[in-house]
Amino acid sequence: MTSTTLPTAPTRSYKLSFFGTLRSEFLKFRTLATNWVMLLLTIAIMIGMSAAYATALNRFYQRALETQAALEAGGPSPQVRPEYSFTVDQVLDMARSIGGVGMMFGSMLIASIAVVFIGAEYATRQIHSTMTAVPRRSSIYISKLLVLSVWSFLVGVISAVAGYFVAQPILDPGISEQLSVGTPTVLNWLGVGLYCLLMSWMGLGFGAILRNNAGGIVMVVVLMFISTIVFGLLAETANWVADFQPYLPINLGETMTTVGLPEDTDINNLEAGIWLGVWALVPALLGWFRFTFTDAKG
Amino acid sequence: MLEVRNLIKKYGDKTAVNDITFTVPDGRVTGFLGPNGAGKSTTMRMLVGLEKPTNGTALVDGQKYRSLVSPLTSVGALLDAKAMHPGRSGRAHLRSLALTHGIPTRRVDEVIELTGLTTAARKKVRGFSLGMGQRMGIAASLLGDPQNIILDEPVNGLDPEGVIWVRNLARHLASQGKCVLISSHLMSEMSQTADELIVIGRGKILANSSMSDFLALADNSRSLVRTDQREVFAETLTARSITFEPVDTDGLLVQAPSRDIARLGVDAGVLLHELTPQIATLEDVYMNMTRNEVEYQSGTFTTPADSGAAEADAPSPWAGKEAKEQ
Numbered sequence: 001m002t003s004t005t006l007p008t009a010p011t012r013s014y015k016l017s018f019f020g021t022l023r024s025e026f027l028k029f030r031t032l033a034t035n036w037v038m039l040l041l042t043i044a045i046m047i048g049m050s051a052a053y054a055t056a057l058n059r060f061y062q063r064a065l066e067t068q069a070a071l072e073a074g075g076p077s078p079q080v081r082p083e084y085s086f087t088v089d090q091v092l093d094m095a096r097s098i099g100g101v102g103m104m105f106g107s108m109l110i111a112s113i114a115v116v117f118i119g120a121e122y123a124t125r126q127i128h129s130t131m132t133a134v135p136r137r138s139s140i141y142i143s144k145l146l147v148l149s150v151w152s153f154l155v156g157v158i159s160a161v162a163g164y165f166v167a168q169p170i171l172d173p174g175i176s177e178q179l180s181v182g183t184p185t186v187l188n189w190l191g192v193g194l195y196c197l198l199m200s201w202m203g204l205g206f207g208a209i210l211r212n213n214a215g216g217i218v219m220v221v222v223l224m225f226i227s228t229i230v231f232g233l234l235a236e237t238a239n240w241v242a243d244f245q246p247y248l249p250i251n252l253g254e255t256m257t258t259v260g261l262p263e264d265t266d267i268n269n270l271e272a273g274i275w276l277g278v279w280a281l282v283p284a285l286l287g288w289f290r291f292t293f294t295d296a297k298g
Numbered sequence: 299m300l301e302v303r304n305l306i307k308k309y310g311d312k313t314a315v316n317d318i319t320f321t322v323p324d325g326r327v328t329g330f331l332g333p334n335g336a337g338k339s340t341t342m343r344m345l346v347g348l349e350k351p352t353n354g355t356a357l358v359d360g361q362k363y364r365s366l367v368s369p370l371t372s373v374g375a376l377l378d379a380k381a382m383h384p385g386r387s388g389r390a391h392l393r394s395l396a397l398t399h400g401i402p403t404r405r406v407d408e409v410i411e412l413t414g415l416t417t418a419a420r421k422k423v424r425g426f427s428l429g430m431g432q433r434m435g436i437a438a439s440l441l442g443d444p445q446n447i448i449l450d451e452p453v454n455g456l457d458p459e460g461v462i463w464v465r466n467l468a469r470h471l472a473s474q475g476k477c478v479l480i481s482s483h484l485m486s487e488m489s490q491t492a493d494e495l496i497v498i499g500r501g502k503i504l505a506n507s508s509m510s511d512f513l514a515l516a517d518n519s520r521s522l523v524r525t526d527q528r529e530v531f532a533e534t535l536t537a538r539s540i541t542f543e544p545v546d547t548d549g550l551l552v553q554a555p556s557r558d559i560a561r562l563g564v565d566a567g568v569l570l571h572e573l574t575p576q577i578a579t580l581e582d583v584y585m586n587m588t589r590n591e592v593e594y595q596s597g598t599f600t601t602p603a604d605s606g607a608a609e610a611d612a613p614s615p616w617a618g619k620e621a622k623e624q
């Protein structure tokens with residue numbers, strides 16, 4: 001601070017633009033080391049889950065073969081708990097979607113990053129700098145949403161693809177030789193990406209509503225996991241609880257990414273995706289209201 | 299030019315800013331003074347659209363902040379030195395602000411150099427001292443080479459060199475025809491920097507004038523007198539109904555022009571060995587003005603020595619003031 005002469009910026013006029021705001025938010029996202037650590041963690045967890053699930057599928061496959069052989073021989077089927085008893089076709093469908101088995105945990109991390117992407121702005125008071133540079137707050141929020149959408153979709157798809165291929169050498173050759181990358185598998189990958197994207201919306205929404213990292217993450221955990229557990233416990237008590245259960249985010253996510261749903265299913269892949277969109281859109285919209293129309297205290 | 303008209307901000311029942319109106323002109327440094335909680339920062343935050351006024355308007359060059367085409371080139375604001383994510387480098391923080399307006403990275407490096415942050419800018423903000431945070435905030439406010447500059451407590455935590463630098467910067471910006479609004483608690487600093495003054499207390503404007511007009515409000519009519527014959531001189535003053543009060547053991551603070559006092563000393567045959575006109579500082583005027591407006595009043599310190607001296611002095615005839623009050 002010894003110089004008192006001010007090199008003035010060239011007279012060319014600079015203008016605030018949406019594209020500039022988007023680039024700014026992208027820069028803010030990629031210049032935080034935490035986001036890179038979380039990215040690696042997410043991919044590692046999803047790949048690890050796929051690999052672990054491959055060994056489980058091998059056991060299911062062996063049982064399915066034994067059951068098939070026993071039935072063909074006309075004898076009684078071996079004693080297996082029904083939830084672990086699958087046909088060979090079912091096991092093959094599960095193998096087609098093996099890239100997405102870690103989705104629930106991966107998307108949890110992604111949603112947390114989304115919460116922090118906006119919650120930390122308030123916690124660190126960075127929000128004052130952000131909003132002084134860009135007083136049109138909607139553009140900040142939409143920029144954040146776009147950055148998160150692209151990022152979480154890519155992380156979801158990349159993890160699913162990587163998980164799928166890492167699982168191949170672990171799978172029983174009897175399974176893997178019958179698999180080929182076709183429409184169902186690709187749809188599963190895209191579904192995982194979409195699920196991650198929608199959960200990032202949920203995270204951003206709660207981060208903006210609560211303006212608090214911990215509070216936002218707790219809300220996401222409650223909606224994604226706790227609600228599923230509670231509804232599971234109470235399912236026997238009332239019909240509406242059981243009826244509503246398939247519409248919880250995690251169950252919808254399962255449904256959306258399942259390969260080979262039965263024809264007569266209540267909710268098909270597309271419908272599940274639409275309902276999930278509602279789950280994501282409502283917090284994202286409420287967050288936008290709170291972000292845009294209330295004072296930036298905090 | 300910054301303009302505030304009938305601005306009101308309420309938080310629930312509490313009124314932080316109560317119907318204030320003022321203009322901050324181009325080409326001048328305007329000091330914004332007031333006790334803690336007087337509403338300075340709230341007013342500044344409303345100027346840059348961070349908070350919505352309950353009523354009234356805050357305008358930048360005649361426009362609301364939110365409708366400015368290019369906020370960063372219209373207003374550069376340092377409101378909060380630590381309004382940065384600690385996990386990002388200083389340079390990345392400035393680049394993120396610059397990108398929104400398409401300001402090139404070259405300009406970012408320029409303001410970094412200008413504020414003396416070249417060695418620190420690539421480190422994470424986490425490790426920055428308060429002074430470095432202030433320099434970062436000033437760097438950010440200069441990014442767009444703005445017409446209006448708002449600095450809230452810019453010298454807070456700066457080293458003496460930094461304080462002088464900020465003063466010169468403010469003077470330089472004003473000389474270029476820019477509008478500079480600075481708030482500070484450091485009165486001596488402010489008296490050297492500002493041309494104009496706005497004093498706020500409990501959400502109300504107490505004064506809005508040039509520095510020289512403001513200082514003229516001061517009570518400059520008193521003089522400090524020291525003499526070995528204090529009691530004799532005190533009687534002389536009492537006889538002429540001139541008010542005074544004792545100071546230390548040999549001094550009197552006399553409410554009269556120093557020339558008249560000197561004449562009185564000659565007439566009474568009393569040797570005055572000190573005669574000093576009392577010039578009020580910005581601090582004195584400010585303290586007088588805001589005495590009843592501070593929200594967080596500090597306790598006063600009474601030293602036992604003072605009260606003891608007063609009691610011992612009480613019977614003496616030169617305690618003219620007390621005598622008159624009886």
